[in-house]
Amino acid sequence: MTNTSSNAPSIRIRDLYVDYGARHILKGVNLDIPSGKITVIMGGSGAGKSTLLRCILGLKKPVSGSICMLGKDVVTASLKEIYALRKEMGVAFQGGALFSSMSVAENIQLPLHEHTSLDQHTIEIMTRIKLDMVNMLDAEKLMPSELSGGMTKRAALARAIIMDPKLLFFDEPSAGLDPSTAAELDDLILKLKGGLRMTIVVVTHEMESIFKIADYIAVMSEGELIAAGTPEEIRASTHEVVQDYLNRKPREGIVDADEHLRALTEGSD
Amino acid sequence: MESSLKSEKGYDLLLLSGEVDLQYSPKVREKILGALRQGKPLLIDMESVSYIDSSGIASLVEGFQTAKSAKLPYGLLNISDPAMQVLTLTRLDKIFSLYTSTEQFSQQL
Numbered sequence: 177m178t179n180t181s182s183n184a185p186s187i188r189i190r191d192l193y194v195d196y197g198a199r200h201i202l203k204g205v206n207l208d209i210p211s212g213k214i215t216v217i218m219g220g221s222g223a224g225k226s227t228l229l230r231c232i233l234g235l236k237k238p239v240s241g242s243i244c245m246l247g248k249d250v251v252t253a254s255l256k257e258i259y260a261l262r263k264e265m266g267v268a269f270q271g272g273a274l275f276s277s278m279s280v281a282e283n284i285q286l287p288l289h290e291h292t293s294l295d296q297h298t299i300e301i302m303t304r305i306k307l308d309m310v311n312m313l314d315a316e317k318l319m320p321s322e323l324s325g326g327m328t329k330r331a332a333l334a335r336a337i338i339m340d341p342k343l344l345f346f347d348e349p350s351a352g353l354d355p356s357t358a359a360e361l362d363d364l365i366l367k368l369k370g371g372l373r374m375t376i377v378v379v380t381h382e383m384e385s386i387f388k389i390a391d392y393i394a395v396m397s398e399g400e401l402i403a404a405g406t407p408e409e410i411r412a413s414t415h416e417v418v419q420d421y422l423n424r425k426p427r428e429g430i431v432d433a434d435e436h437l438r439a440l441t442e443g444s445d
Numbered sequence: 446m447e448s449s450l451k452s453e454k455g456y457d458l459l460l461l462s463g464e465v466d467l468q469y470s471p472k473v474r475e476k477i478l479g480a481l482r483q484g485k486p487l488l489i490d491m492e493s494v495s496y497i498d499s500s501g502i503a504s505l506v507e508g509f510q511t512a513k514s515a516k517l518p519y520g521l522l523n524i525s526d527p528a529m530q531v532l533t534l535t536r537l538d539k540i541f542s543l544y545t546s547t548e549q550f551s552q553q554l
Contacts, residue, residue: 294470298504305502338499373527
């Protein structure tokens with residue numbers, strides 16, 4: 177299915193197919209991610225949302241399809257073009273992906289040292305601006321091993337936004353956090369959207385976060401995009417899987433009791 | 446991005462316009478620090494700034510720090526909405542001296 181928004185899309189995904197070996201992970205995904213908004217890609221485990229994110233980031237080559245952003249098709253782009261695109265992207269990975277041998281400040285500065293020739297004093301001020309944004313101004317000299325889970329996520333976010341990217345991606349920002357820390361991170365994401373000129377894409381299955389931060393929601397299931405729209409449109413969706421997901425019900429029909437019992441006692445064919 | 450420095454009575458006026466981003470902020474930084482090296486107060490007109498990123502904000506902060514050390518008046522004039530959003534997000538709207546007219550700045554020299 178193809179979904180469009182009233183805004184010009186920042187990322188345009190068409191007919192995306194991805195296989196891992198014989199398994200079909202993405203089965204013809206079409207999605208327009210609106211510019212300057214927070215889009216949440218949601219779905220259960222194995223829905224294909226993380227694979228979709230990896231494709232957008234140029235980390236996984238699809239079997240076919242296109243992903244156009246900032247005037248380039250990531251699928252056909254050369255390595256040099258993908259590196260250029262990555263300067264415009266910030267990614268906050270699920271585990272933080274901070275370098276353990278570097279302080280928080282050094283981790284955050286890394287992209288600036290790699291991609292710019294800014295004066296060191298400017299870099300230090302930029303680092304503190306971003307640390308202040310994520311409420312970690314007093315943690316610049318700490319090492320990653322000294323950070324709590326929530327602090328690690330915030331430090332990763334500070335690094336993701338250090339270059340003021342046009343596109344900011346979060347992979348499961350609330351994973352592993354207690355509800356209060358997760359809520360703080362959601363507030364932070366909303367604050368960034370309000371002040372910075374960014375298109376934000378969040379991959380998550382945390383229902384509370386989704387409806388708190390999303391301007392636009394894409395629902396994935398079994399490698400397909402089954403619904404996309406505003407939170408109100410998704411809530412009103414009559415799609416059975418969407419409704420089951422929203423109501424956190426296990427999908428009926430997935431497990432045939434007799435078959436399941438046979439598989440458990442006799443093994444599958 | 447465009448910038449121009451004008452000498453006014455008792456101070457310098459730096460006019461910034463367009464997008465102050467990673468590409469242009471080193472130039473802005475050089476203009477700000479260069480102007481302050483002349484030992485004159487500096488007012489930065491930001492009415493036509495359509496976007497400013499954190500490297501641009503960092504240049505403004507460096508200017509603020511330099512002016513403070515040199516005890517020179519330093520202010521921002523008519524900040525555009527997009528620039529104000531970033532200043533607010535970084536809580537620097539409370540730190541910088543903000544002006545809505547050149548007369549306002551001149552009066553406190």
